[in-house]
Amino acid sequence: MAQLLGLDIGYGFVKATNGENGYVFPSVVGDASEKQIYYSTIQQTDPLGNLRVRIDDRVFFVGKSAIRHSNLAFRALSTTRSEGTHMRVLSLSAVALFCDRSQNKFEVVTGLPPGRMHLAKYMVDQVKGIHRIGVYQNGTARDAEVDISSVEVVPQPLGTYWSQTLSGSEPAAEHLEGRTGVIDIGYVTTDLAAIEDGEFVPGRSTTIKVGLADAYVDIASRLFREYGLEREPYTLDGAVIKGKVTVSGEEVDITPICNGAFERLATKVLVELMSVWRIQEFDRLYLSGGGGQSLSPYLLPHVPQGKLADDPITANCRGFWAWGKRQRQTEI
Ligand SMILES: Nc1ncnc2c1ncn2[C@@H]1O[C@H](COP(=O)(O)OP(=O)(O)OP(=O)(O)O)[C@@H](O)[C@H]1O
Ligand SMILES: [Mg+2]
Structure with a gap:
């Protein structure tokens, strides 16, 4: 098989x-x-x-x-x-x-x-x-x-929805009623998906060109200004996740630089989000993606019905798999 x-x-x-x-x-x-x-x-x-x-x-x-x-x-x-x-x-x-x-x-x-x-x-x-x-x-x-x-x-964001709702072979019924939104903040894009009574609504789903890469450009320019470090933004992942860089053999804590960049990016995401969705119309909102994880401390206080998805970085792929498995089961 x-x-x-x-x-x-x-x-x-x-x-x-x-x-x-x-x-x-x-x-x-x-x-x-x-x-x-x-x-x-x-x-x-x-x-x-x-x-x-x-x-x-x-x-x-x-x-x-x-x-x-x-x-x-x-x-x-x-x-x-x-x-x-x-x-x-x-x-x-x-x-x-x-x-x-x-x-x-x-x-x-x-x-x-x-x-x-x-x-x-x-x-x-x-x-x-x-x-x-x-x-x-x-x-x-x-x-x-x-x-x-x-x-x-x-x-893509439907993966997060399925990873949250398809546990085992039965959908979690409480998730199927009302309006659910997924806010999947990735490296380059933020993907918004609206799901109503279990159905994806294409007209209310869209892609915004804002992502963690914007914060990485911000972090790279501050690292250059403060420490003279020249880093391509795409090589920064490890340093940002660990919160440290090495300058002439010495470890430097960069969490304040990263947190400042994440806070500025969160504001930008919120402004874009509000221009596309009236968030009070949603019963629940899942934050997902690597950006969902990094920005959640700054976003969730503004989104009362919001929740960070379980293991947000892999949520989409786990949900895709769960969806495929469910389809196999219903075909039998
Ligand atoms: N453990 C972690 N903690 C915090 N951030 C992380 C972690 N692992 C990865 N990231 C960050 O998550 C980002 C990638 O997120 P994600 O995988 O959701 O993006 P993507 O799906 O590739 O992008 P897009 O959705 O725009 O196509 C990277 O910038 C990375 O630094
Ligand atoms: Mg993604």
Whole structure:
């Protein structure tokens, strides 16, 4: 039987789960075809730290290894997502992490921002079908044939809604009545989804171009001004999550800089949110995404019916998986 995968390809991070295991890696791709890598240790055991894959006869660094090795690593910040093979490389790399036999069959549930659902067919075309993928470990490629027999594309924030409501095989009835909103604050975009009596309402759902990347630009410019540190915003994740950077070998606490940036961004998100939704019309609002986690202390005091989703970074992909599983059960 095909493995069911929930796959959330964000502008900042790829999140994937098969219901048992899950992976998160940065949505960064770099060209690896010309590179010789010299390992300083014998074993390279961290699959996420050393992800290198061959797709369509090209070799790519993906995730952390792309940030480390590629001068030309990029996070595709263009929100049209039509650039080259980026989405295909990220999706197939995530699927490759779940390959355990030489023949691998998968069914994928994935998402797009509500404002980008017109790209659904493009996404299906990029991912569906049979692919020969090489996954590198310690310098040698292990070949796998990957058969992705179905790809369902849904509005991304619905993943959070399903992860909150579909526990086990029955929906939690109390969540199906009234109006629910999901505010999914990601790296580049904030996705808003409205659900009424269990049904997604496209007309009230949209994508706003505000995300944690705005705070990262703010943090990077303050780090430069205060400490002379030059950092590309896309390399800042680890430092922001730990709240520290190293300056000439000394650790510096950057939480005040990060908190200031998050507070300013939260104000911006609230202004945008109020211009799109009358939030008092919602019975419950779930905050989700990495930005939901970071901004919740500043947003929740303004949103009385608001709640931070459980494990907000992986909520969408876990919900996609739960939705796929539920559909399988109802088909039987
Ligand atoms: N443990 C953590 N604590 C706080 N923030 C985190 C943590 N892990 C990741 N993040 C931050 O979350 C952000 C990514 O959030 P998320 O994965 O929701 O974005 P995305 O889905 O990739 O973006 P988009 O929705 O715009 O496509 C990153 O900027 C990262 O720094
Ligand atoms: Mg997201």
